[in-house]
Amino acid sequence: MGAERADEAAGEWAEVAPDAAQRLVGAAVEAFAERGYHATTTRDIAGRAGMSPAALYIHYKTKEELLYRISVTGHERALKIMTAAAGAEGTAADRLRCAVHAFASWHAERHTTARIIQYELKALSEEHYAEIADLRRKTDRLLREIIQDGADAGEFTVRDVPGTTLAVLSLCVDVARWFTADGKRTPDQVGELYADLVLGMVGARRP
Amino acid sequence: MGAERADEAAGEWAEVAPDAAQRLVGAAVEAFAERGYHATTTRDIAGRAGMSPAALYIHYKTKEELLYRISVTGHERALKIMTAAAGAEGTAADRLRCAVHAFASWHAERHTTARIIQYELKALSEEHYAEIADLRRKTDRLLREIIQDGADAGEFTVRDVPGTTLAVLSLCVDVARWFTADGKRTPDQVGELYADLVLGMVGARRP
DNA sequence: CCAGGACCTAAGCGCTTGCTCAGTCCTGGG
């Protein structure tokens, strides 16, 4: 059965209580990432968590609430990563390297969660979407500030700061689409490669 | 009604005959791009095309066949763009600039079609997916050859040719996710920006 | 020892889905 794999996935959601709710969110992440939100049935989620379909509704009001919880948690974690990188010591190039490495490798390491939060936004309710959009704008702003700092300091050569910010975020986010655990690159190697490529994009590649 | 907008979208599918089949594929592109394949109903597609639900099945055997047709046509067009760029005259840098500009701006211009062919692959049947995967590998190979040429000629500074190829493709493909017609950038401007950024990635930015 | 709440299930409701089919309409060749 898939119950064991669902338990593995639930490791990322260790702070969710009670245990049944944690198993359900783990199962939902797995199923949503594999098949997509709309193609996943509540019966499938409950089955992966080793429960009857009705058990889902004791812990979550609707299927959409499950998606929302996953989305909030994921976005908060992504924002935290970007905040840490933006607040680090060093030159703008150091901070950009750090941010891209962390952001890209997170999208590889947690590609199941990342896939859901990046590609199922349209399945959220309007109110929930608005909340998520706010978190996304904050992440965007942090990265833009790093790039703007580097441009102001003459470290970077950037023609279009918002456009470059968009491209860098887009590059990192799309890792979730193509990354597979059985590929030839580890998440850390992806982070390394991407940090290097992005420093090239802003004209600040190390010698 | 949405029928007029579906007709507009069908302009891209001018060679599809008869007329009803063309309107249906236009309506399907619009609906799939807006809501996603699984969230789109056959009733919705038929309705946008101004027909009854049953009319769809005269021209297409299943809903999946409609997705498959869109996917094949889209991938063939993307491959054609990449082939043209790869076969152009000039240095590797010229060809890379040309390829990225064309590929990225196509993903912006035709972002509805592109969104479907890039993000609904998992909804295809196994046989159809295999056929599409072949087209994707060809596109990938063409871009990799350009980058390899530039690296061999000493025009580019690239540590990891397959990895860089993956990143460049990923960057262009993801345009389909974020691009909207009412944004502040035209498809051509996106192509321009992206070509410039990618030349930076390979360490060959023009002065 | 048992009351009561937390947790879970079997069964199933009302609805929507992809798809079918008998029959109607329309067009063009004889």
Place this chain on the structure above:
DNA sequence: CCCAGGACTGAGCAAGCGCTTAGGTCCTGG
């Protein structure tokens, strides 16, 4: 004029959907 055949529709089927309800079983504290 007729009528063959393709395009299309109205009605609807079987299956599957999200979600609810009635009723159990267990665990805990008094």
